[in-house]
Amino acid sequence: MKFSTKKKVFFKTFGCRTNVFDSQVMMSQLKDFDVTEDEYLADVIVVNSCTVTNGADSGVRSYISHVEKQGKQKVFLTGCGAHTKGESLFEQNRVSGVFGQSEKQKINELLQSETPFYELGDLNYIDDSVVDDFVGKSRAFIKIQEGCDFRCSYCIIPFVRGDARSIDESRILDQVYRLATNGFGEFVLTGTNVGSYGKKTSNQKGETDIASLMKKMSQIRGVRRIRIGSLEPIQITDSFKEILDEPWLEKHLHIALQHTSPDMLKIMNRRNYFKHDYDLFHMLSEKNFALGTDFIVGHPGETDVLWNEAYTNLETLPLTHVHAFSYSKRDGTPSALLKPEINGTVAKQRLQALTELVKKKNLEFRKKHHDTFLDVLLESEISDNSGEKRFSGYDQYFNKIIVESSDDLCGNWISVENHTVENECNYAKY
Numbered sequence: 102m103k104f105s106t107k108k109k110v111f112f113k114t115f116g117c118r119t120n121v122f123d124s125q126v127m128m129s130q131l132k133d134f135d136v137t138e139d140e141y142l143a144d145v146i147v148v149n150s151c152t153v154t155n156g157a158d159s160g161v162r163s164y165i166s167h168v169e170k171q172g173k174q175k176v177f178l179t180g181c182g183a184h185t186k187g188e189s190l191f192e193q194n195r196v197s198g199v200f201g202q203s204e205k206q207k208i209n210e211l212l213q214s215e216t217p218f219y220e221l222g223d224l225n226y227i228d229d230s231v232v233d234d235f236v237g238k239s240r241a242f243i244k245i246q247e248g249c250d251f252r253c254s255y256c257i258i259p260f261v262r263g264d265a266r267s268i269d270e271s272r273i274l275d276q277v278y279r280l281a282t283n284g285f286g287e288f289v290l291t292g293t294n295v296g297s298y299g300k301k302t303s304n305q306k307g308e309t310d311i312a313s314l315m316k317k318m319s320q321i322r323g324v325r326r327i328r329i330g331s332l333e334p335i336q337i338t339d340s341f342k343e344i345l346d347e348p349w350l351e352k353h354l355h356i357a358l359q360h361t362s363p364d365m366l367k368i369m370n371r372r373n374y375f376k377h378d379y380d381l382f383h384m385l386s387e388k389n390f391a392l393g394t395d396f397i398v399g400h401p402g403e404t405d406v407l408w409n410e411a412y413t414n415l416e417t418l419p420l421t422h423v424h425a426f427s428y429s430k431r432d433g434t435p436s437a438l439l440k441p442e443i444n445g446t447v448a449k450q451r452l453q454a455l456t457e458l459v460k461k462k463n464l465e466f467r468k469k470h471h472d473t474f475l476d477v478l479l480e481s482e483i484s485d486n487s488g489e490k491r492f493s494g495y496d497q498y499f500n501k502i503i504v505e506s507s508d509d510l511c512g513n514w515i516s517v518e519n520h521t522v523e524n525e526c527n528y529a530k531y
Contacts, residue, residue, distance in 0.1 A: 107135045110212065111143035111174075115161060116151025118291040118330050120180055122244040124149050127179075127208045134212065140168075145175050145212055148196075150182030152261060154429035158186050165195055177212065179205060184221060184261040185433075191219050202247075202262070224248075224263035239480040239494075239512050240328075241285040245273055245314065246292035250300070251333070253359070254370040255400060255428065255436040258293060265297040270309055274317055281323030286514060287478050288318065289328045296329075296336030312340040319349040325514065326476070326497070331355045331395070334373040334381055345388055353499035354385060355393040355422070360400070361414035362407045368439070369400060375414055386419035391466060391498035393422030396455060399448025400428040401439035408451055415458060421466045422499065423459040427452050467500055467522045475517040475527070477502055479510045501526040 110131060114124045127147065128136050137143050146168055151157040161182050168176055175197045178187050187199035200211055203222035211218065248263040249256075277288060290311070292298070298311040315327055328351045337356070344350055356378075360366050363375050382392055396415075398408075427448040430437045479494035483503065492504045492511055502517065503526060504510065510531065520529035 105135050107133060108144040109137040109142055110134045110145045110147060111137050111140040112147050112149060113140065113164060114149045115164075115180065115182075116149075116153065116157065118242050118289060119244055119247075119293060120149050120151065122242040122291055123180070123202060123205055125242070127205050130206055130208050131212075132209050134209070140174075141171075143174055145177065147177050147179060147208070147212075148182075150178060150180035150186075152181040152185045152257060154426070154431060156429045158182060161186070162190070165190065169195065175212075181258065181261040185257065187221070188219070191217065224261075225266070239478060240287040240289055241277075241280040242289045242291050243273060243276060243280075244268065244291050245295065245311070246298045246300070249294040250297065251294065251372065252370060254368065254439070255397065255431060255434055257431045257434055260433065262293045265294055265300045267298050267300055267309075270314055270317070273314065274321065277318050277324065278321050281321050284323075286323060286325035287328065288324060288326070289330060290315075291330045294333070296332040310338070310340055311336070312338070312344050315344060315350070316347075319347065324349060326351055326478070328499075329354065331357050333357055334378050337381055337385075345385070345390075351499065352389060352497045353391040353393065353422070355395075355424075356381070357395040359395055359397055360411055361396075361418070362403075362411040365400065365403055365407050365411060368402045369397070369436070379414070379417065382418050382420075389470075391421040391500065392419060393424065393499070394420060396423055396425040397428050398425065398451040398455060399443040399445070401436055401442050403428075403443055403451075404441075412451075412454065412458075415455065419462070419466075420459050421463045423455065425452055425455050425459075463500070464522070464524060466498070467527060470498065471520075471522055475502065475520060475529075477504070477515050477517055479504060479513055479515065482509075482511050496527070502529060503527070504529050504531050506531040 112124045114120050140146060148161060150161040165176060168174055177198045178190060178196045179200050183199050183201050190196050191199050198211060198214060198218045200220045201222035204220050246265060246267040248265045249259045250265045252259060296311055298314060299309045318324055318327060327349050334356055358373060358378055359369060359371055361375050366373060385392055475496040477494045477496050479492040481493050483491040483493055489505050490507060494502055496502055515531055517529045520527045
């Protein structure tokens with residue numbers, strides 16, 4: 102048996118699906134290294150960081166401290182955190198190099214550098230990377246755009262990812278074709294602000310948008326299901342509504358509301374209005390979509406009156422999923438200067454109330470669809486001592502399901518006719 106003498110690289114990826122894609126791009130560029138999924142076998146660790154909140158920065162620093170205690174691996178920092186905390190970590194000699202997103206295709210050379218480096222690169226670059234595989238993944242992530250033109254008062258991301266710009270449609274379709282040929286059937290569209298696809302598209306002849314792109318993707322042999330990372334309410338346009346009944350569109354949409362109090366939406370400098378959001382969500386619910394959202398509790402100015410109004414409005418929405426979190430001050434954003442600040446204990450209580458509300462709504466949704474055939478992609482095997490093989494996956498509504506089977510089903514698509522609904526997830530035998 103021939104053993105590789107190449108140094109091993111482990112990628113620690115924080116944050117969003119865009120970072121997941123960027124990590125895969127970097128893995129594909131490593132010609133003189135081997136990629137390992139075990140950090141303790143690694144000679145080099147690349148930290149692909151998130152900086153959406155101060156807490157995210159803390160998580161990255163804590164992980165670097167964890168690696169430092171092992172004392173043997175070289176650490177390199179990239180991702181959004183390179184722009185906010187990269188300089189201080191570099192000056193403290195806690196990382197061997199810092200590089201921005203635009204430099205990731207040079208990673209093979211950068212990791213071989215004998216001298217420390219700090220290269221943030223260009224915020225206005227357009228990613229033209231093509232990925233043929235996704236290490237350790239059952240679904241493929243397709244980055245279709247970069248940057249954001251919104252200026253929400255709490256968000257630092259436009260300042261570390263740049264303004265919205267889109268990847269050429271032909272390059273995206275080429276990547277989907279390659280991945281479908283390699284056996285991937287589910288594709289997740291990612292980006293900083295995915296629904297803005299079509300803005301500032303390089304080498305694009307004629308206008309395009311995300312709905313047009315998805316239609317063309319669906320025509321590629323092997324494409325079975327298309328998911329969208331997140332959309333803004335105003336991005337559910339007439340052209341998007343035309344694809345709502347397509348069988349390849351996942352019956353789950355994540356639409357970022359951030360809040361449901363009209364006054365809070367103004368404070369947060371959001372572009373959505375609750376009355377429109379209400380009508381939109383109910384229209385989608387009537388088409389049997391599961392609906393997720395983002396929600397920030399405890400943002401400055403969220404008085405008891407405004408929170409109670411927001412919660413009452415939430416009760417009227419047909420939500421099934423939520424990515425909710427307590428506001429975390431982000432240095433350099435307008436919200437960081439706003440008053441009054443909300444007590445952390447109060448914010449935690451609101452977060453719990455919101456989470457419990459949507460959890461209840463999700464259970465009601467799954468019970469309502471108990472007799473529906475579930476189209477499931479099984480992503481991983483669950484290790485336990487039961488003796489039965491158990492696999493975890495997600496259905497077309499992005500609800501988790503555990504499946505027992507004597508067959509090896511990991512990575513397979515199955516159609517589930519009968520399942521039981523439990524509090525945490527669905528269960529089935531196959």
